[in-house]
Amino acid sequence: MNNQPPSIDESSPAPIIALIMGSQSDWETMHHAADVLSALQIPYETRIISAHRTPKRLYDYVGSLVSKGFKAVIAGAGGAAHLPGMSAAITRLPVFGVPVQSKALNGMDSLLSIVQMPAGIPVGTLAIGRAGAINAALLSAAILANNDDDLAERLDQWRQRQTADVQDQPDTLPRISSL
Numbered sequence: 001m002n003n004q005p006p007s008i009d010e011s012s013p014a015p016i017i018a019l020i021m022g023s024q025s026d027w028e029t030m031h032h033a034a035d036v037l038s039a040l041q042i043p044y045e046t047r048i049i050s051a052h053r054t055p056k057r058l059y060d061y062v063g064s065l066v067s068k069g070f071k072a073v074i075a076g077a078g079g080a081a082h083l084p085g086m087s088a089a090i091t092r093l094p095v096f097g098v099p100v101q102s103k104a105l106n107g108m109d110s111l112l113s114i115v116q117m118p119a120g121i122p123v124g125t126l127a128i129g130r131a132g133a134i135n136a137a138l139l140s141a142a143i144l145a146n147n148d149d150d151l152a153e154r155l156d157q158w159r160q161r162q163t164a165d166v167q168d169q170p171d172t173l174p175r176i177s178s179l
Contacts, residue, residue: 021048051085066093077110097124100128
């Protein structure tokens with residue numbers, strides 16, 4: 001795994017998913033969302049934006065996403081994890097929150113910070129860690145696929161491959177001995 005979010009490639013299609021995280025260490029979780037978006041050929045851009053340490057960057061960046069043509073935000077954060085909620089307060093775009101697993105409370109602090117939003121400021125909250133990052137990308141793809149037949153086909157194929165990868169039997173069956 002590359003420990004750095006990808007740099008912006010000006011020759012690529014305009015990004016439509018903002019993949020943001022509270023700190024560099026969150027990339028260990030959030031790269032799983034990036035991997036799925038890449039596999040589905042959904043253009044995205046990554047940013048490190050701390051709701052607590054860089055609030056002006058948060059307001060400026062998230063506040064500009066609609067005018068730039070973005071369609072959704074995937075926001076990952078650990079600990080107090082206010083990035084997804086603050087993003088949802090700033091933009092009308094759908095925001096999917098990924099709780100990053102923390103050392104202190106194993107990600108439960110992040111989960112509760114993201115899921116417990118006041119009425120009127122929705123955040124679609126996913127599972128803690130890797131599964132949440134993957135599912136945030138897939139949920140974003142599913143929403144976009146409603147208006148994009150090519151993406152719908154790629155998403156269907158991705159899901160079919162996932163199903164085909166599930167084995168019917170374990171590689172080796174354990175031997176049960178009689179006593």
